[in-house]
Amino acid sequence: MNTTHPFDEFGINLFSEQVMKECLPHPIYTKWKTATNKEDALDRPTADAIAHAMKTWAMEKGATHFTHWFQPLTGSTAEKHDSFIEPGEYNQPISRFSGKSLIKGEGDASSFPSGGLRATFEARGYTYWDCTSPAFIRDHVLCIPTIFVSYNGETLDKKAPLLKSVEAISRQATRIVNLFKDKDIKRVHAMVGLEQEYFLIDNQMYHERKDLIHTGRTLFGTMPPKSMDLRGHYFGSIPTRVQAFMEDVDKELWRLGIYAKTEHNEAAPCQFELAPLFNEVNIAVDQNLIIMDVLKKQAEKHGFACLLHEKPFRGVNGSGKHNNWSLVTDDGQNLLEPGDRPHENIRFLLFVCAIIEAVDKHAEMLRMAASCYGNDYRLGAHEAPPAIVSICMGDELEIVLDKLRRGDSELKNKVETQPYEIANLSYVPKDTSDRNRTSPFAFTGNKFEFRMVGSSRSASTTNIILNSIVADSLCRIADELSNYKYIDDIRKKSLDICRAILQKHSRVLFSKDGYSEKWLHEAKKRGLPNIPHYLHSIDSLIAEESVKMFERNGVYNKTELEARVDILIEEYRKSVKVEVLTLLDVSKKDILPALVKEIQFYADAQNALGKTNAYFTRKLDYLLSLLDKLDNAYHTLKKAMEERNKTKNSREKAYYLDEVVVPMINSLGDIIDKVEEAISRENYPFPTYDDMFLAM
Numbered sequence: 001m002n003t004t005h006p007f008d009e010f011g012i013n014l015f016s017e018q019v020m021k022e023c024l025p026h027p028i029y030t031k032w033k034t035a036t037n038k039e040d041a042l043d044r045p046t047a048d049a050i051a052h053a054m055k056t057w058a059m060e061k062g063a064t065h066f067t068h069w070f071q072p073l074t075g076s077t078a079e080k081h082d083s084f085i086e087p088g089e090y091n092q093p094i095s096r097f098s099g100k101s102l103i104k105g106e107g108d109a110s111s112f113p114s115g116g117l118r119a120t121f122e123a124r125g126y127t128y129w130d131c132t133s134p135a136f137i138r139d140h141v142l143c144i145p146t147i148f149v150s151y152n153g154e155t156l157d158k159k160a161p162l163l164k165s166v167e168a169i170s171r172q173a174t175r176i177v178n179l180f181k182d183k184d185i186k187r188v189h190a191m192v193g194l195e196q197e198y199f200l201i202d203n204q205m206y207h208e209r210k211d212l213i214h215t216g217r218t219l220f221g222t223m224p225p226k227s228m229d230l231r232g233h234y235f236g237s238i239p240t241r242v243q244a245f246m247e248d249v250d251k252e253l254w255r256l257g258i259y260a261k262t263e264h265n266e267a268a269p270c271q272f273e274l275a276p277l278f279n280e281v282n283i284a285v286d287q288n289l290i291i292m293d294v295l296k297k298q299a300e301k302h303g304f305a306c307l308l309h310e311k312p313f314r315g316v317n318g319s320g321k322h323n324n325w326s327l328v329t330d331d332g333q334n335l336l337e338p339g340d341r342p343h344e345n346i347r348f349l350l351f352v353c354a355i356i357e358a359v360d361k362h363a364e365m366l367r368m369a370a371s372c373y374g375n376d377y378r379l380g381a382h383e384a385p386p387a388i389v390s391i392c393m394g395d396e397l398e399i400v401l402d403k404l405r406r407g408d409s410e411l412k413n414k415v416e417t418q419p420y421e422i423a424n425l426s427y428v429p430k431d432t433s434d435r436n437r438t439s440p441f442a443f444t445g446n447k448f449e450f451r452m453v454g455s456s457r458s459a460s461t462t463n464i465i466l467n468s469i470v471a472d473s474l475c476r477i478a479d480e481l482s483n484y485k486y487i488d489d490i491r492k493k494s495l496d497i498c499r500a501i502l503q504k505h506s507r508v509l510f511s512k513d514g515y516s517e518k519w520l521h522e523a524k525k526r527g528l529p530n531i532p533h534y535l536h537s538i539d540s541l542i543a544e545e546s547v548k549m550f551e552r553n554g555v556y557n558k559t560e561l562e563a564r565v566d567i568l569i570e571e572y573r574k575s576v577k578v579e580v581l582t583l584l585d586v587s588k589k590d591i592l593p594a595l596v597k598e599i600q601f602y603a604d605a606q607n608a609l610g611k612t613n614a615y616f617t618r619k620l621d622y623l624l625s626l627l628d629k630l631d632n633a634y635h636t637l638k639k640a641m642e643e644r645n646k647t648k649n650s651r652e653k654a655y656y657l658d659e660v661v662v663p664m665i666n667s668l669g670d671i672i673d674k675v676e677e678a679i680s681r682e683n684y685p686f687p688t689y690d691d692m693f694l695a696m
């Protein structure tokens with residue numbers, strides 16, 4: 001009998017702070033702690049001592065290798081394994097892991113995209129340990145979270161800028177908090193909880209769908225209405241196989257010290273959700289990347305394929321990743337929590353207004369940061385927020401903010417005589433979550449939930465941008481407030497600043513139905529950007545305003561931003577290209593022959609009958625017309641794809657794909673759907689949605 005409780009194993013594969021405290025000499029632990037708070041750099045003897053302890057700990061748990069685990073600009077994570085083994089005296093193997101190997105890795109990283117940041121003559125990239133995110137063991141490998149930079153120091157990954165944005169927001173938020181308080185705080189942490197949605201389907205069927213294998217989504221396929229109706233019946237309870245999968249996922253994540261809870265999700269058939277407990281953003285993003293990987297690998301072990309694509313099935317609700325974000329001081333105060341005392345509420349209003357300003361000013365970048373080509377199929381499809389960024393504060397807070405904004409004479413007098421009255425939020429219910437699921441950016445009681453993010457995305461970019469833009473607003477505010485010395489003046493001035501922000505940026509506030517047609521018109525009237533196509537949002541990263549903002553906050557320089565734009569455009573082109581090639585291949589080699597077979601079947605039947613029959617004739621006419629349409633659409637797409645090469649310019653190619661080719665992918669898909677509907681089960685060469693959803 002197995003007597004260990006799963007919780008007993010919590011964190012056994014994580015080189016956590018607790019473990020460090022236990023196995024490191026106290027002065028070494030203290031030095032590490034100061035380094036994580038950015039108060040001092042790690043020196044070599046400290047690194048050596050940590051490396052040794054880490055290796056001993058890892059080898060006791062069966063690890064034989066270590067890797068500098070990093071987040072390249074495309075893909076999610078990358079790693080290169082090195083073993084601890086080295087030849088010792090008399091050629092006996094010994095294990096070694098120095099502080100140098102812990103802190104810095106070097107390698108030919110030319111296979112990772114750099115957007116031109118790494119000239120070919122200097123292809124080396126360096127990985128550096130991120131000592132704020134704990135190392136962990138997976139499959140006998142000690143994984144050390146690292147950043148990745150070029151020889152010249154430009155960032156080649158997503159973690160380095162994230163850490164810079166963490167510093168930026170901490171710096172600015174700390175300034176504001178300390179303006180209001182006698183007791184100084186040292187840091188403010190951006191805290192993030194990421195809800196991850198995903199689909200599970202039978203692995204064998206997955207392997208029969210080339211579109212799923214190559215592109216992550218079905219390029220054709222329909223959902224019979226009956227299947228949708230029966231959904232409740234089939235998916236009301238979790239099938240045993242899925243239950244077993246979830247238990248193993250939870251167990252593995254718990255061992256890695258991740259507080260995970262997998263859940264059944266009713267939104268779509270075979271769709272589920274996993275939400276770990278929130279954490280410091282840097283760790284939360286790492287954990288989310290681990291979670292995505294664990295989901296995929298455990299799925300395979302249980303005979304499933306885990307689909308992380310934003311819209312794996314046409315016509316079925318897709319998957320997102322909700323980014324819950326808040327700011328918490330090092331002494332545990334959540335700055336987005338409306339307090340009980342009025343002066344706390346002024347601080348709360350100030351932070352909320354800074355966020356409102358940031359989101360309105362940089363809406364296009366936020367839209368970009370949440371997306372990829374795949375997310376275009378989800379946003380605005382009445383299942384996820386539209387491609388318009390707006391903020392839902394909830395009705396009660398909107399009224400408070402509106403009063404503050406109007407500052408009409410009655411209120412103004414009140415504010416002047418009794419500056420805190422307006423900030424009395426005690427009547428605002430704390431929990432306003434679950435009221436409005438249609439908003440892309442919703443205040444949910446003590447945090448903001450950004451719901452636009454696509455399920456396949458790394459949450460780094462989202463949070464780099466969110467942290468940076470809010471830091472930028474906070475910086476401006478702190479500059480203004482630092483002209484005042486007395487707390488009463490600071491409080492009064494704060495409300496003035498809020499009022500000015502609201503007068504300029506209230507257009508971004510919207511607490512009603514974000515899926516409605518009415519909102520599209522209303523948003524247009526308000527002048528809010530609506531960018532249905534992800535591609536069109538990419539250049540927002542290098543808009544003059546954005547570049548200045550990132551440079552001011554020390555997050556990216558212009559060269560780094562340009563490199564990222566190049567890579568995103570390239571990535572977009574690749575995604576579309578793979579879809580086109582897959583669809584052309586499947587059409588020619590599978591769908592067209594299947595249709596011909598069906599035609600043959602009816603032609604034979606007609607012939608056998610020896611006379612014409614109205615049903616056969618009608619059926620044959622229809623099938624032949626489909627054949628015509630399919631053949632046409634196939635050649636049109638093929639030709640259009642070839643014509644993209646008329647231009648050499650990468651951006652022009654991408655825009656051409658977006659305008660001309662993508663609609664053709666979808667119309668060819670529509671024709672294939674008609675084929676699926678028209679032909680017999682026997683002749684249809686792929687598992688249908690029904691087959692996939694019912695095979696759990």
Ligand code: ADP
Pocket residue numbers: 191192193194195275276277278279322324325326334433434446447449
């Ligand atoms: P939902 O109602 O959207 O399902 P949940 O209550 O399940 O939301 O929480 C979603 C996520 O938000 C979880 O990962 C949770 O840990 C996280 N979360 C809770 N409080 C905070 C906070 N203050 N800051 C950031 N994330 C938080």
Ligand code: MG
Pocket residue numbers: 195322449
């Ligand atoms: Mg949510």
